[in-house]
Amino acid sequence: xxxxxxxxxxxxxxxxxxxxxxxxxxxxxxxxxxxxxxxxxxxxxxxxxxxxxxxxxxxxxxxxxxxxxxxxxxxxxxxxxxxxxxxxxxxxxxxxxxxxxxxxxxxxxxxxxxxxxxxxxxxxxxxxxxxxxxxxxxxxxxxxxxxxxxxxxxxxxxxxxxxxxxxxxxxxxxxxxxxxxxxxxxxxxxxxxxxxxxxxxxxxxxxxxxxxxxxxxxxxxxxxxxxxxxxxxxxxxxxxxxxxxxxxxxxxxxxxxxxxxxxxxxxxxxxxxxxxxxxxxxxxxxxxxxxxxxxxxxxxxxxxxxxxxxxxxxxxxxxxxxxxxxxxxxxxxxxxxxxxxxxxxxxxxxxxxxxxxxxxxxxxxxxxxxxxxxxxxxxxxxxxxxxxxxxx
Amino acid sequence: xxxxxxxxxxxxxxxxxxxxxxxxxxxxxxxxxxxxxxxxxxxxxxxxxxxxxxxxxxxxxxxxxxxxxxxxxxxxxxxxxxxxxxxxxxxxxxxxxxxxxxxxxxxxxxxxxxxxxxxxxxxxxxxxxxxxxxxxxxxx
Numbered sequence: 001x002x003x004x005x006x007x008x009x010x011x012x013x014x015x016x017x018x019x020x021x022x023x024x025x026x027x028x029x030x031x032x033x034x035x036x037x038x039x040x041x042x043x044x045x046x047x048x049x050x051x052x053x054x055x056x057x058x059x060x061x062x063x064x065x066x067x068x069x070x071x072x073x074x075x076x077x078x079x080x081x082x083x084x085x086x087x088x089x090x091x092x093x094x095x096x097x098x099x100x101x102x103x104x105x106x107x108x109x110x111x112x113x114x115x116x117x118x119x120x121x122x123x124x125x126x127x128x129x130x131x132x133x134x135x136x137x138x139x140x141x142x143x144x145x146x147x148x149x150x151x152x153x154x155x156x157x158x159x160x161x162x163x164x165x166x167x168x169x170x171x172x173x174x175x176x177x178x179x180x181x182x183x184x185x186x187x188x189x190x191x192x193x194x195x196x197x198x199x200x201x202x203x204x205x206x207x208x209x210x211x212x213x214x215x216x217x218x219x220x221x222x223x224x225x226x227x228x229x230x231x232x233x234x235x236x237x238x239x240x241x242x243x244x245x246x247x248x249x250x251x252x253x254x255x256x257x258x259x260x261x262x263x264x265x266x267x268x269x270x271x272x273x274x275x276x277x278x279x280x281x282x283x284x285x286x287x288x289x290x291x292x293x294x295x296x297x298x299x300x301x302x303x304x305x306x307x308x309x310x311x312x313x314x315x316x317x318x319x320x321x322x323x324x325x326x327x328x329x330x331x332x333x334x335x336x337x338x339x340x341x342x343x344x345x346x347x348x349x350x351x352x353x354x355x356x357x358x359x360x361x362x363x364x365x366x367x368x369x370x371x372x373x374x375x376x377x378x379x380x381x382x383x384x385x386x387x388x389x390x391x392x
Numbered sequence: 393x394x395x396x397x398x399x400x401x402x403x404x405x406x407x408x409x410x411x412x413x414x415x416x417x418x419x420x421x422x423x424x425x426x427x428x429x430x431x432x433x434x435x436x437x438x439x440x441x442x443x444x445x446x447x448x449x450x451x452x453x454x455x456x457x458x459x460x461x462x463x464x465x466x467x468x469x470x471x472x473x474x475x476x477x478x479x480x481x482x483x484x485x486x487x488x489x490x491x492x493x494x495x496x497x498x499x500x501x502x503x504x505x506x507x508x509x510x511x512x513x514x515x516x517x518x519x520x521x522x523x524x525x526x527x528x529x530x531x532x
Contacts, residue, residue, distance in 0.1 A: 125459065136483065136484065139519075140484050140519075141460060141464040142457070142484055145457075145532040150453040150474055154496070199458050201455045206456075215416075249483055297403050
């Protein structure tokens with residue numbers, strides 16, 4: 001990167017069903033939390049970038065940049081909304097980094113927000129299909145659980161991945177989320193419970209699926225010059241984005257996400273680091289199978305070995321590569337437009353050593369993967385506390 | 393389509409949906425379904441013309457949807473598969489019949505069926521679904 005960028009403040013609301021609070025309340029709270037954490041003042045912020053997937057249909061609200069800026073008391077700075085389905089806020093984060101690198105701005109608030117529970121369940125499911133192909137996937141009755149079920153069935157057939165291995169992903173995320181006071185679900189579950197929960201779309205059951213959630217998250221990004229004056233900045237080493245076909249059926253392979261592989265390769269090239277140098281990872285587990293595939297596509301294990309990697313306990317907090325140490329999308333919740341920034345907020349706190357009982361000892365370098373749709377957008381970001389050096 | 397929509401949306405997709413009409417680029421011989429009016433491979437050198445698919449193909453993956461989106465409630469559960477057409481492209485489609493018999497690799501052929509109703513007073517949509525081709529029993 002030309003001009004270095006750092007994260008100096010993070011915050012997110014409690015994730016869950018906020019029947020008593022609207023999108024504007026949630027986004028304002030998240031912004032205030034991030035700003036207080038940064039020790040900067042609202043007057044220092046020069047631009048607001050907001051990730052959101054579908055407020056237009058979830059709550060009938062467009063023009064989110066203006067809404068969020070007004071309620072956060074940030075008028076009249078430029079405020080812009082970014083949309084890339086469930087990867088919306090990682091895309092906002094990436095573009096905020098670019099704007100600071102360009103020299104145009106020195107301080108940007110990058111945020112994400114989604115209010116999903118104002119719609120009835122079946123309508124929310126239909127709204128989420130806006131992340132897929134409306135004319136040729138949604139039209140035949142596909143849902144997002146259905147799309148990832150198609151991926152799961154193929155992965156099971158080609159690599160022998162088991163239902164139990166997928167269930168263990170949800171079990172690990174729930175175990176981690178118990179300690180996260182902002183998580184939607186704070187209780188442990190068992191493999192048996194996952195397998196016996198209601199079938200949503202074979203082979204995926206209810207507990208393979210991340211929930212419908214309301215929530216907002218925000219981070220404060222600054223240039224190197226400003227970061228040097230603040231406590232413990234976390235440096236953005238790289239943020240890479242790649243794209244694949246909108247519809248799942250148009251991809252040559254269903255068992256991996258090429259957008260993840262391309263974005264990861266770019267990130268490793270830009271940083272001179274590899275998957276072996278990562279101390280902690282935030283990975284997009286919208287459905288259990290997606291975490292298994294992500295572990296493969298990010299290079300943490302060989303292609304097809306993701307299920308075994310999970311089964312062997314290599315993703316728990318004290319193991320080889322601690323994944324989703326604060327609960328992942330499954331336990332923290334998945335307000336689609338907020339998830340990318342929530343992942344980066346938790347990753348930042350891990351690298352600052354501020355995760356309390358959830359802390360990974362000595363975490364210096366971290367990676368986050370945020371995915372949009374069934375893999376049409378992938379954003380891989382790498383952050384570090386100080387300089388990150390290859391371990392071997 | 394899940395929302396209450398005007399007629400043109402269904403009308404313009406009708407030909408593709410009713411007859412599996414896609415396109416073929418005669419420069420690179422790639423077939424497209426759903427139809428593409430622009431060949432992403434050949435770009436300005438592309439020569440796109442209409443192409444009708446047979447609808448015969450095989451199942452790449454499948455799932456039984458048990459929690460449906462709005463508009464599909466009364467058809468649930470139903471099976472959706474990714475099907476590789478014999479002419480060489482893939483699409484998502486419903487497979488009719490007993491889900492127990494469906495498997496990866498099974499051959500399918502097209503059937504014309506009702507898809508769903510756009511609300512109590514809305515349009516009724518039809519299109520192509522797929523059924524399993526009976527497996528040949530080897531002669532003794």
